[in-house]
Amino acid sequence: MSVTTLLAISLGAILTNNFIFAQFLGCCPFLGVSKKIDTAVGMGLAVTFVMGLASAFCYGINIILVKLGLEYMQTVAFILVIAGLVQFVEMFLKKSIPSLYTALGVYLPLITTNCAVLGVALLNVQNSYNFIESVIYGITGGLGFLLAIFLFAAVREQLEFADNPKAFDGFPIALITAGLMALAFMGFSGLQVW
Amino acid sequence: MNVKKQFKEGLITQNPVLVQLLGMCSTMAITTSIMNGLGMGVSVLIILTLSNIFIALLRKIIPDEVRIACYIVVIAGFVTCVQLLLKAYLPALDKSLGVFIPLIVVNCIILGRAEAFANKNTVGASALDGIFQGLGYTVVLVIMCFFRELFGSGKLMGFQIMPTSYTPALLLVLPVGGFLCLGALIAVMQWALAKSAKKKEGTKQ
Numbered sequence: 527m528s529v530t531t532l533l534a535i536s537l538g539a540i541l542t543n544n545f546i547f548a549q550f551l552g553c554c555p556f557l558g559v560s561k562k563i564d565t566a567v568g569m570g571l572a573v574t575f576v577m578g579l580a581s582a583f584c585y586g587i588n589i590i591l592v593k594l595g596l597e598y599m600q601t602v603a604f605i606l607v608i609a610g611l612v613q614f615v616e617m618f619l620k621k622s623i624p625s626l627y628t629a630l631g632v633y634l635p636l637i638t639t640n641c642a643v644l645g646v647a648l649l650n651v652q653n654s655y656n657f658i659e660s661v662i663y664g665i666t667g668g669l670g671f672l673l674a675i676f677l678f679a680a681v682r683e684q685l686e687f688a689d690n691p692k693a694f695d696g697f698p699i700a701l702i703t704a705g706l707m708a709l710a711f712m713g714f715s716g717l718q719v720w
Numbered sequence: 721m722n723v724k725k726q727f728k729e730g731l732i733t734q735n736p737v738l739v740q741l742l743g744m745c746s747t748m749a750i751t752t753s754i755m756n757g758l759g760m761g762v763s764v765l766i767i768l769t770l771s772n773i774f775i776a777l778l779r780k781i782i783p784d785e786v787r788i789a790c791y792i793v794v795i796a797g798f799v800t801c802v803q804l805l806l807k808a809y810l811p812a813l814d815k816s817l818g819v820f821i822p823l824i825v826v827n828c829i830i831l832g833r834a835e836a837f838a839n840k841n842t843v844g845a846s847a848l849d850g851i852f853q854g855l856g857y858t859v860v861l862v863i864m865c866f867f868r869e870l871f872g873s874g875k876l877m878g879f880q881i882m883p884t885s886y887t888p889a890l891l892l893v894l895p896v897g898g899f900l901c902l903g904a905l906i907a908v909m910q911w912a913l914a915k916s917a918k919k920k921e922g923t924k925q
Contacts, residue, residue, distance in 0.1 A: 548895055550749035554828055557744060598804060601822040602796040609789055635788070639826040641745050648819050693911035697741060698903045705899030712896065 532662050535655075539666035542715050545642050546674040547708040552642030556675055557700060559633050566679035567672070568629050574668025576615060576637050577646050580608050581664025584647035585657050604647045605638075612638045642671055674711075678704060723848060730852025736829045737860040737902075738909040743829040746820050747861060748898030754877050757865035759813045761858025763806070763821065767798045768830050768857075769850030774798075775838040776846035782839075791834045796825045829857060864901050868892045 545551045552573070559569045584604050591597055616634050619627040627634070637643060646667050650660040681703055690699050736742050743764075750756045774794050775782075782790045803821050806814040814821065824830065833853055838846040869875060872892030874882035882888075891897055 550745045550895065550898065551823075553745040553748065554742075557741075598800060601800050601803070601825055602793065605792055605796050605825050606789075609792060638788075638792070639828060639831055641823045641826045644826050645819060645823060648822055652819065691907075693907045693914070694903075695910070698907035698910065701899050701903030701906065705896050705903060708894075708896045708899055709891075712894065 535659060535663050536666040539663055540670040544670045544674055544711055545667050547711040551645040552640050552671055555640055560675050560679040560682055563679045566675045569633055570672030570675045573637060573671050577643055577668040578661055578665040579611050580643050580647050581650055581660045583607050585660045588651055605644060608643055609638045726848050727852050730856040735856045736853050737857055738906050742832050743827045748902055750817055750820050751861055751864040751868055752893050753869045754865045756816055757861035760817055761861045763802050764824060764857055765854025767802055767824055768854045769847055770798050771795045771830055772833060772838040772846040772850035773843055775834045776843045779839045791831060795830050799824045868897055868901055
């Protein structure tokens with residue numbers, strides 16, 4: 527493992543294989559919490575943090591499962607670990623950064639059901655990444671999510687004033703916008719690190 | 721009578737994808753061929769029905785504070801069963817759906833129905849709700865697959881349908897197509913619902 531592999535993983539997770547625009551992981555909060563830039567950024571940061579932690583913890587859990595010959599319990603074990611982690615982050619934020627805690631509100635527990643978090647844990651195993659690669663993939667994947675949700679929220683704030691056909695009001699026009707952004711992100715494909 | 725109402729809600733007025741806007745990730749990600757769509761839809765239908773039945777059975781036992789964790793464990797159990805069955809009997813489908821099979825655990829449709837329906841209703845009603853909501857999801861998946869596969873690759877179920885002179889619109893099979901297709905589909909749904917609401921108002925007056 528060298529610096530270039532780590533760089534390649536990071537670049538892939540943030541741009542070429544962006545979790546939202548290329549892999550469709552984490553679309554629910556992406557579409558749900560992107561009406562305002564502030565909350566979108568807060569959500570992105572929280573998700574990045576949880577994704578990094580979850581990658582690290584699930585790496586350990588996976589080693590234990592493999593040793594016990596219980597690989598088929600992967601999904602169940604991972605989701606329990608993630609639910610526990612989110613609960614922990616919630617308690618931590620409540621105690622030390624109450625302002626962010628109230629800003630995120632109901633969306634904090636919902637990180638448990640963000641498919642990007644469980645997805646990153648499963649993809650780490652599938653790609654057989656080692657510990658450092660897993661954590662880097664988790665964090666940069668989260669950063670890719672942050673970038674996507676920030677850009678999308680910025681566009682969406684303007685969308686409120688747009689004059690579009692009535693049937694497209696609200697959700698459909700947001701999806702079309704996201705589609706155009708995915709098209710823009712396709713421009714990054716082919717980007718490689720040697 | 722109630723069955724009819726639930727049927728209509730699941731497929732049209734409360735369609736999980738088009739109206740409740742749940743389970744977007746899988747809807748956009750795997751709808752590139754009809755086989756994928758059917759496989760995913762049926763898997764979700766089975767898991768949703770089983771988890772609805774189970775949660776309705778346990779609704780008086782599960783304490784309110786830890787209910788979400790309990791639901792997730794029940795759902796994860798059923799998802800693991802389906803995943804193992806698919807691996808054993810339909811390995812090709814399992815491979816093409818990939819990580820999205822275990823990700824059914826965090827599919828908002830299943831948790832959403834557990835929270836909104838199964839923990840307040842009887843076992844029979846919950847089972848029906850699971851079947852009809854699952855059907856609604858499957859129908860949407862198949863419609864999206866139809867358009868994306870037909871125009872994106874010129875094939876249906878792997879058979880060439882369009883004349884060979886047709887240049888496939890590759891864009892539709894790429895992620896972009898997922899966003900655009902779903903956006904257009906929801907717009908059509910909003911238009912149709914608004915129209916039928918207007919019609920109802922007209923007949924009342």
